[in-house]
Amino acid sequence: MRVVVDLNRCEANALCMGVAPEVFELTDDDELIVLQEHPDESLRGRVEEAVRQCPRQAISIEEDS
Amino acid sequence: MSTATADLYYDPYDFEIDADPYPVWKRMRDEQPLYYNEKHDFWAVSRWDDVEGALKDHGRLISGHGTILELIKANIQMPPGMVIFEDPPSHTTYRGLMSRVFTPRKMNAIEPEVRRYCQIELDALEGQSEFDIVEVLAAKMPMRVIGMLLGIPEENQQAIRDSTDSGLRLDSSDDYSTAFKDFSGSGTQDLFGEFLDWRMENPSDDVMTQLIHTEFEDHTGVTRTLTRDEVLGYVNLLAGAGNETTTKLIGHTVRTLAGYPEQRHELRDNPELIPNAIEESLRFEAPSPIQSRYVAEDVEIHGQTVPAGSAIVIVNGSANHDERKWGPTSEEFDIRRSMDHHLSFGYGLHFCLGAALARLEGRVALDELLKRFPDWSIDYDRSERSHTSTVRGWDKLIVVLD
Numbered sequence: 036m037r038v039v040v041d042l043n044r045c046e047a048n049a050l051c052m053g054v055a056p057e058v059f060e061l062t063d064d065d066e067l068i069v070l071q072e073h074p075d076e077s078l079r080g081r082v083e084e085a086v087r088q089c090p091r092q093a094i095s096i097e098e099d100s
Numbered sequence: 101m102s103t104a105t106a107d108l109y110y111d112p113y114d115f116e117i118d119a120d121p122y123p124v125w126k127r128m129r130d131e132q133p134l135y136y137n138e139k140h141d142f143w144a145v146s147r148w149d150d151v152e153g154a155l156k157d158h159g160r161l162i163s164g165h166g167t168i169l170e171l172i173k174a175n176i177q178m179p180p181g182m183v184i185f186e187d188p189p190s191h192t193t194y195r196g197l198m199s200r201v202f203t204p205r206k207m208n209a210i211e212p213e214v215r216r217y218c219q220i221e222l223d224a225l226e227g228q229s230e231f232d233i234v235e236v237l238a239a240k241m242p243m244r245v246i247g248m249l250l251g252i253p254e255e256n257q258q259a260i261r262d263s264t265d266s267g268l269r270l271d272s273s274d275d276y277s278t279a280f281k282d283f284s285g286s287g288t289q290d291l292f293g294e295f296l297d298w299r300m301e302n303p304s305d306d307v308m309t310q311l312i313h314t315e316f317e318d319h320t321g322v323t324r325t326l327t328r329d330e331v332l333g334y335v336n337l338l339a340g341a342g343n344e345t346t347t348k349l350i351g352h353t354v355r356t357l358a359g360y361p362e363q364r365h366e367l368r369d370n371p372e373l374i375p376n377a378i379e380e381s382l383r384f385e386a387p388s389p390i391q392s393r394y395v396a397e398d399v400e401i402h403g404q405t406v407p408a409g410s411a412i413v414i415v416n417g418s419a420n421h422d423e424r425k426w427g428p429t430s431e432e433f434d435i436r437r438s439m440d441h442h443l444s445f446g447y448g449l450h451f452c453l454g455a456a457l458a459r460l461e462g463r464v465a466l467d468e469l470l471k472r473f474p475d476w477s478i479d480y481d482r483s484e485r486s487h488t489s490t491v492r493g494w495d496k497l498i499v500v501l502d
Contacts, residue, residue, distance in 0.1 A: 043192060044449075047203040048456070050441075065203045088440055090451040092156065 037097040038069050038082060044093035051085035051094060058082055073099070108132060110144060112169060112390055112413065112489045119485060121389070121492075122431060125418035134402045142169060142392070143406050144413040148426075148443075150401065151419035154393070154412065155447040161412060162187045163450060165394035168490045172394050172411045179333045184341065184450065189319040191449065194334070197314055197326070198453060201249075201307060207456040214245055214460060218468045225472075230479070230500045237469075238350035238497075239343075241461055246342045249457075250335060251306030252295055292335050296328065308335065338454070346458050348387035348486075348493030349378075350465050355497055356381060356433055357466075358478045363435050368470045377435040378462040383442035384433050389417025389492050391446060416443040417492070475502035 038058060047065035051058070055078060060068045074082060086094045108131055110124050111117060117124055128135050128146040135144040145154050154161055164187045165172045171185075178185040183194045200206070221237050247254065296308065303309045311331045317323050326334070357364045357377075367373055395410040406412060420442045423430045429437075445452035452458070479498040486495040 043196060046199045046451075046453070047205065049204055061205070063205075065200050065205055084440075090441065090445065090447060090455070092448045 036076070036079060036082070037073055037099060038071070039095045039097055040067055040069055041093045041095075042067065044091045046091055046093075048090055050088045050090065054085045054088055055081040059085065108135070109137075110135060111137060111140065113140070115485075115487055118487065118492060121417065122421060125415060125421065126431075128415070129418060129422055129424075134404050134406070140169070140173075142411040142413050143395075143401075144415055145401060146415040146418035146422075148419040148422040148424055151414050151416050151443055152447055154414045155391070155416070155443070155450070157399070158187065158449045160395065160397050160399050161393035161414075162396045163191070163393060167392050167450075169390075169392040169411055169413060170489060172392055179329070179336075182333050182337050183453075184337055188449070193316060193319050194330075195453070197311065197316055198307075198334075201310070202454050202457050204456040204459075207460045210245075210248070211460060211464065213248065214241075215464050215468065217241065217244055218464050222468050222472055228501075230498060233354050233497050233499045234347065234351055234494055235496070237465060238347045238354075241350070241465060242343045242346035243339070245457065245461060246339055249306065250308045250338070251299065251304050252292075252308070292332055292339075293328075296331060296335070307338075311335065341452075342454050342457065344488075344491045345387040346454075346461050348491055349382065349458055349462050351494040351497050352385035352387065353378065353381040353462060353466055354469070354476070354499060355478055355494065356385060358476055358499075360433060361475065363433070364470070365474065367435060367466070368474050371467055371470070373435055374463045374467050374470075375459070376437070378459055378466065379439060379442065380433060380435050380437050381462070382444040383420045383437075383439065385493070386417035386420055386442075386444040387493055388444070388490060390415050390490065416446065419443045473499075473501050476500060477502060 040059075045067045047061055047067065049061055051067075052061055055074075058069065058071050058074050058078060058081075060070055062068060071078075082094075082096060086096060108124070108127050109117075110121075110128055125146050128144065133145065133147050133150060135146065136142075137144065145151055163185055164178070166174075166176065166178060166185050183191055183198075186194060218237070218241060221240065225231055225236060244254070296312070299306075299308050300312055303313065308331075311326055311334055313325060315323055315325055357367075363377075367377055391414045393412050393414060395406055395408055395412055397408045399406050419425070421430050441447075445455040445458075476499045479500050482496070482498045483494060484496040486493055
């Protein structure tokens with residue numbers, strides 16, 4: 036899977052970072068960094084949770100072909 | 101429509117229903133998850149899945165005709181800069197200008213200042229046996245904080261609040277058609293305008309200065325700064341949306357906790373539970389419980405077609421009580437409830453820009469109240485609900501200290 040964040044949508048609500056800190060990090064300037072663009076399958080549950088919890092719907096998952 | 105459900109009636113302008121809308125919303129969820137109101141000609145969704153789905157469906161359920169039912173019906177031209185009443189691409193542009201201004205990190209940074217203000221206001225109540233919490237704190241605090249962020253001098257703030265309030269209020273159940281004629285802020289435009297003109301000559305480290313000077317590429321591809329009208333629209337929106345709703349949040353929280361002394365004591369003894377208590381208060385009594393949209397193209401909901409050109413009311417306050425999402429305790433207040441999110445701030449494209457600010461004000465106000473006054477009750481005979489079709493809560497809430 037590939038984690039995609041629409042940075043035009045992201046407003047640094049930081050929920051994704053709470054759910055999956057291995058994948059998402061906010062800098063001190065409130066910019067979002069995707070630490071693992073292709074996280075391990077074992078993290079799928081929490082990445083999906085981050086997708087659901089993002090109040091701005093800025094996160095999506097693209098499946099590897 | 102079957103005769104068995106013929107007496108189900110929901111009307112956001114009916115003050116009696118508005119006083120306790122939850123039984124009606126429950127019936128809507130159970131009996132008519134897609135509800136149609138003939139009198140005012142609108143559709144409504146009330147279940148969690150449908151409400152969240154409708155909020156996500158910003159391509160077909162649009163905000164460009166307003167998000168308040170009477171605005172959509174009146175077909176009023178929206179003033180520029182009102183992001184809440186815009187769709188992509190212009191929404192993306194305008195909203196982007198403020199996308200890093202109200203983040204949780206930035207809001208938490210102003211906590212000491214917000215807390216100090218709150219302490220001064222509450223310390224002044226020492227020795228009193230009762231007070232109107234709306235007057236002494238809930239109405240003043242949001243104006244003061246948004247004013248602080250905008251850089252507006254304190255002496256101008258009350259005048260602005262009075263003007264916004266009168267624009268939102270319904271005088272009687274039948275007055276809705278004209279209630280919003282001033283929503284574009286004809287009164288506040290002047291007050292903010294004066295300050296804006298001064299601020300253009302005297303830049304500072306505040307949101308107003310940022311709005312005036314930030315360069316951006318607009319949706320037509322031109323790089324520019326906001327026009328004066330756009331800045332005024334933006335500022336009116338921040339003040340209007342930020343004040344009333346946060347006032348209602350504080351009022352609801354104080355009123356609800358009056359009825360749950362055990363939970364109140366638990367909060368006093370465990371202040372770390374306060375943030376979750378504020379989330380539960382937001383869920384339990386949504387300050388802005390209905391959102392309206394214009395239906396730009398036909399949508400099918402529960403097997404029925406809602407035709408293009410209709411108005412649809414998205415009852416987020418009902419979704420927050422949906423048993424299908426929250427289980428059998430959905431109608432109970434529980435400060436320890438475990439939740440991922442509620443829909444009181446909306447969801448998706450128009451998710452409340454000031455959510456982190458509202459949360460900050462809510463938890464600071466509750467924390468400082470509990471520190472001083474562990475026990476209170478409400479004198480309902482002297483309290484008054486406010487009547488608008490969009491914001492629900494108390495205009496006057498008499499707190500009696502025990």
